[in-house]
Amino acid sequence: MRTYLIKYYDSTTALHSFVDANGSVFDCIPIEQQMSRRGQPGAIATAVDLPGWAATLAPGAPHAPARPLVQLHADFVDIYGNQMFAPDGTIPVRRLTLEGLSRFRSLRHFMQKRPGNGGGIRPPGASGPSPQVAATHRWAHAFQNVNNLGGTSFVNVWDPGIGANQIFSLSQHWYVGGSGAGLQTAEVGWQVYPGMYANTKPCLFIYWTADAYHSTGCYNLSCGAFVQTNKNWALGGALSPWSVAGGTQYELDIAFYLVGGNWWLYLGGGAAANAVGYYPASIYHGGAMATHASEIDYGGEVVGTTSWPPMGGGAYASAGWQHAAYQRQIQYFPTGGGRTDAALTASANAPCYTSQVVKYAAPWNETVWFGGPGGTHC
Template structure:
């Protein structure tokens, strides 16, 4: 019998060796349900080899509650920093929100990775100092998407879409939203998001997130939670980030799926599950999220807005000569998105916005960071283009709610 401490998954070196030796004919013969051509397969293998090139030693690996493998990788050898001659800059504090801070009715979500969490094999679900956790990307995961470009896209049903700034002709019938936005020059913003696990069966995904965007084609940085069984193999909500520099066409990827996001904080794992989830009529678990453009980078914060809460950044250079390269976002947007083409999954808790506290999904204390500096309470406009299935209601109250909104709904087939 293997001991509890013996891993039941290949170590990082073995994983890389298997990728290097993988052959299209043997791979597809063993997986007849997958439809991936030889040329695409070679591109997928090359992407994994490139993504992990130069990572010679991994001091620790573990699995999450869904058996996804995470490898602890030295910060300086993560894909987005490979070849860099300088260390990542020190993170700044994000701007303080206006007004007094009062205790929330919601329960703050703790970071996923902590030394007191142990996986089912006895491994600590935490990384040693100087390393961060990368979710292991496998050939099987890439091959499920048929092409490498499909793997990078936000949805398997073609390119992604911004709820406001994408042209109406771009997959308007596939993406459904209930969200709240403000048109304002900004360097990012902030909200508390409560966490849910809507039932996504054969549909694609359901999420709640931030978008900071500008331009045509649109450029965005995004973060939130997402239930996406086809990607993560679980019906639990997972922490995700996404970006695009050209309207979701040829740039962009989730998490660390490509060389884009620079992670500096070891306490969070992109693509890892989040929990506990909120309870209908009971406890509400929430995650504080913020983006802030500073020093040429889009810094992401989770669980607070001090420098110690900074998780990492998207370099402004990803956006070329576009508006997000200089922090010139023009749109702050928050809320829910679901994707399918025949029957759309629930959004948030599955309850309409009118259900309110302890029943509906929410974003509260919504603040944006104007280009002049500081933080101001948002003045949001609700949008619910599919009210039969999903709704959004914006309100303002005393702290700790301030500017807030409820959103969500049961989904279904009549979501025009």
């Protein structure tokens, strides 16, 4: 782990630092000094507008407007008076320490979607989970098998509590290609994962794998796969405020789009200026995700051992607006161009959680409601 940390910080210069709302330290380093760019020839790729993004409407019917989340801004200051904002030409990188890594049994456990899962974990809509997955993972989600170049949705953010013998709770997108040992993904969402982030609040995260989570994959900027280009978002950083049961809902506009040989991540809108960065398709080594995904998936996942945490706001899908977790206006980008509404199938693999797909008029369109209280009998 010491060797890894030396490599992680090799040839980096922190030009500014701040502490986010969850207590995590971020160092702002020049874009070319991030792990994915060191020693790499060629220029950083250039983002484009998402197909049809200007036609999407602001939040509204059938429910009261939710509020968009803004993570970093020059007007925000941390508890020490530092601006929570990265200078031009830099990106915020979450500070890693030996103490933090030591919460994991090995470096590989730190890189995995959850520690100790080996190769057993699979996305929920993929071919049936192994017994190991059934023993630890629970999902409530909605999926569609369709060739695609990514997709988009608005995701409301919650603050589910994580208790003893519970590992994480999340809401995310999965874009999936391949199968078996060749299964590949690009993933993004929010997650409460105390073992990873040393706090119990929602954090922005990304993840990927090129070999069914066996020997490839990592969170955020941990392994030099993702190239971040936007200074306004801190991967692994706090998302706040979050939704309140019976009250204000806060949501994040999220998209992945494969264009020009890169899986681009967008947050807060579909203009090129909203692009956060990209996974080069080359990380998939000529596999399925190098050219397209074959499945889209949206919803929640929790992991526990003898007890499972709440998902979303802890309410079942039927509780609906201001109580259940949701992802709305779910659309995907067909391989032939443009964008289209998803046609999802709801699924849940445990009685502690449910999911429900509803087709609304614009601007909610295809929506999945999901969630549940968790517990010891899941």
